[in-house]
Amino acid sequence: xxxxxxxxxxxxxxxxxxxxxxxxxxxxxxxxxxxxxxxxxxxxxxxxxxxxxxxxxxxxxxxxxxxxxxxxxxxxxxxxxxxxxxxxxxxxxxxxxxxxxxxxxxxxxxxxxxxxxxxxxxxxxxxxxxxxxxxxxxxxxxxxxxxxxxxxxxxxxxxxxxxxxxxxxxxxxxxxxxxxxxxxxxxxxxxxxxxxxxxxxxxxxxxxxxxxxxxxxxxxxxxxxxxxxxxxxxxxxxxxxxxxxxxxxxxxxxxxxxxxxxxxxxxxxxxxxxxxxxxxxxxxxxxxxxxxxxxxxxxxxxxxxxxxxxxxxxxxxxxxxxxxxxxxxxxxxxxxxxxxxxxxxxxxxxxxxxxxxxxxxxxxxxxxxx
Numbered sequence: 262x263x264x265x266x267x268x269x270x271x272x273x274x275x276x277x278x279x280x281x282x283x284x285x286x287x288x289x290x291x292x293x294x295x296x297x298x299x300x301x302x303x304x305x306x307x308x309x310x311x312x313x314x315x316x317x318x319x320x321x322x323x324x325x326x327x328x329x330x331x332x333x334x335x336x337x338x339x340x341x342x343x344x345x346x347x348x349x350x351x352x353x354x355x356x357x358x359x360x361x362x363x364x365x366x367x368x369x370x371x372x373x374x375x376x377x378x379x380x381x382x383x384x385x386x387x388x389x390x391x392x393x394x395x396x397x398x399x400x401x402x403x404x405x406x407x408x409x410x411x412x413x414x415x416x417x418x419x420x421x422x423x424x425x426x427x428x429x430x431x432x433x434x435x436x437x438x439x440x441x442x443x444x445x446x447x448x449x450x451x452x453x454x455x456x457x458x459x460x461x462x463x464x465x466x467x468x469x470x471x472x473x474x475x476x477x478x479x480x481x482x483x484x485x486x487x488x489x490x491x492x493x494x495x496x497x498x499x500x501x502x503x504x505x506x507x508x509x510x511x512x513x514x515x516x517x518x519x520x521x522x523x524x525x526x527x528x529x530x531x532x533x534x535x536x537x538x539x540x541x542x543x544x545x546x547x548x549x550x551x552x553x554x555x556x557x558x559x560x561x562x563x564x565x566x567x568x569x570x571x572x573x574x575x576x577x578x579x580x581x582x583x584x585x586x587x588x589x590x591x592x593x594x595x596x597x598x599x600x601x602x603x604x605x606x607x608x609x610x611x612x613x614x615x616x617x618x619x620x621x622x623x624x625x626x627x628x629x630x631x
Contacts, residue, residue: 266296267289267292267293267295267296267348267349267350267575268292268575269292270288270292271292271295274295274296274299275291275295277295277299278294278295278298278299281294281298281333281334282294282295282298282334284334285334285338287338290337290338290343291338293337293343293348293350294333294334294337294338296350297333297337297350297584297587298333298334300350300352300585300586300587301333301586301587301588303352304586304589333587333588335440336440336441336444336587336588337584337587339444340444340447340448341448341541341542341543341544341555342447342448342451342452342582343582344510344544344553344555344571345451345455345510345512345555345569345571345580346451346455346571346578346579346580346581346582347360347571347575347576347578347580347581347582348575348581348582348583348584349575349581349582349583350583350584350585351404351406351583351584351585351611352585353585354405354406354585354609355403355404355405355406356403356404356406356583356585356611357401357402357403357404358401358402358404358581358583358611358613358615359399359400359401359402359575359576360399360400360402360576360577360578360579360581360615360616361397361398361399361400361574361576361577362397362398362400363395363396363397363398364395364396364398365379365382365393365394365395365396366394366395366396367394369398371398372395399576400615402581402613402615404581404583404611404613405611406583406585406586406609406610406611407609407610407611408607408608408609409443409446409447409607409608409609409610410605410606410607410608411439411442411443411605411606412603412604412605412606413435413436413438413439413603413604414601414602414603415431415432415435415601415602415603416599416600416601416602417595417600417601417602418600419431420432420602431602432593432602432604435604436590436604436606439606440588440606443588443606443608445541445559447582447608447610447612448542448557449559449561450612451580451582451612452512452542452557452560452561452567453561454580454612454614455512455567455569455580455614455620456561456562456565456567456622458580458614458617458620459567459568459569459617459620459621459622460616460617460618460619460620461499461500461502461503461504461617461618461619461620461621462496462499462621462622463496463621463622463623463624464492464495464496464499464621464622464623464624465492465623465624465625465626466488466489466491466492466623466624466625466626467625467626467627468625468626468627468628468629469482469485469627470482470485486520486523487524487525489520489521489524489623489625490524490526490548492623493511493548493552493568493623496508496566496568496621496622496623497551497552497568497621499621500568500569500570500618500619500620500621503618504570504616504618504619506570506572506619507551507570508552508568508569508570508619508620508621509551509552509553509569509570509571510552510553510554510555510568510569510570510571511552511553511554511555511566511567511568512555512556512557512560512566512567513554513555513556513557513560513565513566513567514556514557514558514560514562514563514564514565514566515556515558515560515563516563516564516630517560517563517564517565517566517625518545518554518556521548521554522545522546524548526548526549527546527547527548527554528546528547528548528550529545529546530543530544530545530546541558542555542556542557542558542559543555543556552568563628563630564624564625564626564628564630565622565623565624565625566622566623567620567621567622568620568621568622568623569619569620569621570619570620578615578616578619579614579615579616579617579618579619579620580612580613580614580615580616580619580620581611581612581613581615582610582611582612583610583611583612583613584608584609584610585609585610585611586607586608586609587608588606588607588608589606589607589608589609590604590605590606590607591604591605591606592604
């Protein structure tokens with residue numbers, strides 16, 4: 262299965278998909294896309310053996326080349342969740358995903374948890390006494406891929422008019438939008454899993470300060486608003502105490518993000534250009550260079566944020582996104598009774614929470630935003 266691993270460079274694979282992935286700057290993202298394209302080809306070859314005749318085979322190949330291989334390099338590098346979680350493509354619908362941890366040997370007690378810490382474990386005993394041991398525990402979890410499917414339909418008249426006026430066909434336009442909708446739903450599912458599954462704890466922050474007597478003055482409120490940064494520090498500390506690593510990202514709604522945008526020490530994404538199109542979920546900026554902020558316009562709860570940690574390897578993470586079949590497309594079907602044309606897209610993947618303690622949340626209480 263080494264050829265289907267995105268962890269290492271495979272020169273033959275890179276050359277094979279160069280025309281499709283040459284525009285992807287990030288090496289890790291490019292390797293993931295190469296693996297997904299390879300898995301699509303494997304799936305296609307199985308379909309080819311089941312084809313009834315050469316005409317069916319030619320149609321299937323044309324559909325695959327036109328849609329799947331072009332959609333994958335466009336959609337997957339744009340997924341913002343790849344900055345938050347591990348992306349581990351799977352070659353089968355029932356597979357395993359992995360994460361690493363370190364433990365004492367032979368007891369198996371973890372090294373990166375406060376409750377199991379032993380300050381004297383590495384103490385040297387008498388001469389020739391056994392040296393204390395540690396081991397790397399590569400833990401796996403069984404997963405099952407689930408699917409998302411969309412169908413789109415358009416009339417012959419619409420297709421003719423688009424071609425006549427604008428020189429474009431309705432099929433690729435609707436296909437691209439269907440692929441983007443599937444992408445949006447996958448990202449929502451991942452973010453919602455992070456939010457609802459965060460196991461390190463929650464920090465509450467009140468939108469208005471507790472001050473007796475008269476109403477809070479404008480200046481006092483502005484000063485108090487800055488204390489939301491204290492909640493971020495406290496939420497980061499919840500993860501740090503349990504996993505020995507500080508969260509390095511935060512995802513929130515636009516309403517939550519504007520509070521952070523006004524903080525001293527907030528810096529916009531350095532690649533931001535006022536003239537560029539800013540659309541969808543995206544990297545927003547950083548606060549004091551300690552945590553990256555991602556804004557999600559469709560975040561499940563406008564008064565919450567989720568914080569988490571992603572390490573430098575695929576194994577140093579708490580949640581895994583595992584694409585299986587990125588995009589399967591049916592043939593374009595034309596109904597002679599209605600003169601309507603339709604096509605369906607299918608995507609299969611798994612989302613698996615492995616280490617809930619890598620994530621914590623912040624909740625804004627007494628907010629008037631719902």
